[in-house]
Amino acid sequence: MHSAVFLIEFGAIILGLGLLGRVAGRLKFSPIPLYLLAGLAFGTGGLLPLGASEEFVAIGAEIGVILLLLMLGLEYTASDLVSNLKTQYPAGIVDFTLNALPGAAAALLLGWGPVAAVVLAGVTWISSSGVIAKVMGDLGRLGNRETPVILSILVLEDLAMAVYLPIITALLAGVSLAAGSLTLAIALGVAGAVLFVAVRYGRLISRFVSSDDPEKLLLVVLGLTLLVAGIAQQLQVSAAVGAFLVGIALSGEVAEGTHTLLSPLRDLFAAVFFVFFGLHTDPASIPPVLLPALALALVTAATKIATGYWAAGRAGIGVKGRWRAGGTLVARGEFSIVIAGLAVTAGIEPALGPLATAYVLILVVIGPLTARYTQPLAAWFAERRSPGGRSADPVPDAAAALPEPASRER
Numbered sequence: 120m121h122s123a124v125f126l127i128e129f130g131a132i133i134l135g136l137g138l139l140g141r142v143a144g145r146l147k148f149s150p151i152p153l154y155l156l157a158g159l160a161f162g163t164g165g166l167l168p169l170g171a172s173e174e175f176v177a178i179g180a181e182i183g184v185i186l187l188l189l190m191l192g193l194e195y196t197a198s199d200l201v202s203n204l205k206t207q208y209p210a211g212i213v214d215f216t217l218n219a220l221p222g223a224a225a226a227l228l229l230g231w232g233p234v235a236a237v238v239l240a241g242v243t244w245i246s247s248s249g250v251i252a253k254v255m256g257d258l259g260r261l262g263n264r265e266t267p268v269i270l271s272i273l274v275l276e277d278l279a280m281a282v283y284l285p286i287i288t289a290l291l292a293g294v295s296l297a298a299g300s301l302t303l304a305i306a307l308g309v310a311g312a313v314l315f316v317a318v319r320y321g322r323l324i325s326r327f328v329s330s331d332d333p334e335k336l337l338l339v340v341l342g343l344t345l346l347v348a349g350i351a352q353q354l355q356v357s358a359a360v361g362a363f364l365v366g367i368a369l370s371g372e373v374a375e376g377t378h379t380l381l382s383p384l385r386d387l388f389a390a391v392f393f394v395f396f397g398l399h400t401d402p403a404s405i406p407p408v409l410l411p412a413l414a415l416a417l418v419t420a421a422t423k424i425a426t427g428y429w430a431a432g433r434a435g436i437g438v439k440g441r442w443r444a445g446g447t448l449v450a451r452g453e454f455s456i457v458i459a460g461l462a463v464t465a466g467i468e469p470a471l472g473p474l475a476t477a478y479v480l481i482l483v484v485i486g487p488l489t490a491r492y493t494q495p496l497a498a499w500f501a502e503r504r505s506p507g508g509r510s511a512d513p514v515p516d517a518a519a520a521l522p523e524p525a526s527r528e529r
Contacts, residue, residue, distance in 0.1 A: 129175060132161075136390045151253060152484045154393035159402055176395050183392030185348045185362040186385040187252040191270065192366020193374045194261055201318060204271060210430035211275035217422040219244035225415050231468045234290050238462040241283055242475045243419045247452025248273045248359050250483055253389050254447065254490045265440035268431045269447055277360045280454060287458065291465035305354055317368040325373045337380045340369070393483075404473040405480070412477035420485060423448045424493060439494050446493025450486025455479045 135157055136150075143150035222243030226236035251273065255261055316324075328343060330336040344365045351361030369377060405412075427445030436444065459475030462468065 183388035
């Protein structure tokens, strides 16, 4: 009986996602907000809470994030990653300064204390790699010239999590400096080792997984990705970072074949991830913290847009591409919820969890909108302000989509 209920629930979820995706396609709109609203409707405190399929949906959500980041990694070579990280690290510093400080300041203004300030700083700092990867794919921007800048910032944030999460875990647990330092050293060592292997031995890894049989290629790549992601997470490093670096390590025909085989799986599990996010949000907990969450969301949406605009400008991207880069970075998601969940479990501040949930929900809905409309709105305002009603920007759009072979030929 339990298996029958599970099949009915999960089948209804998948069917509903397909129908919502069709509606979004007709409206030429990202389906992510619709997936989230569906999760709210059938989650904790919703219209019809699910039961039998919830555990499977949770696992599917984790796989969704991993596949999103794997597919992002497949778009770029190891040399692309290293060169972008070397040139874009100042953008990581600007990103931290503009987006972590508002969260810390908000916690202090609310009287929550320094530990809660460190937690909320992480919530407002880290963009959602999963949401952003999905949005860029939906908008067909993976080949745009601003995309490497966006990916560099996301990778820097994910790698920074290897440092931040052990620190915040130690602060919340009140462990000794020695124990916290050991956890941090292990996390940094693992992240560095995975990056080194991906860059140095990428060709060997590609030969190992290469196969003319699509079934064998799918099984080996998927198994390797989940294995590396699981080991990375077990050692306090982001599973998303592990999956991304596996994608970076694969090259040539292997990358092309993997992209073709895994695209449908990515789309399925990515949709499940967004539903899962909504399932664990109690709508009743949002209204009491909605105003401070909305104010914080608006401030940090503006700071993320400023971060992307500055970073893309520094990389020589045209004005239109700068606005697109800024708008794309707005969404927050999985990491922010993980960070807030650690604080709630530790009992630091009861209101922190609902505030973080409302904050992320607002930005994960606004994020696809800013990604799509920031650049057109900026162009409209520039045209309105310029003499004679013509755009004041003489700079050609250097961020237009380029032929994909530049990033796919390994």
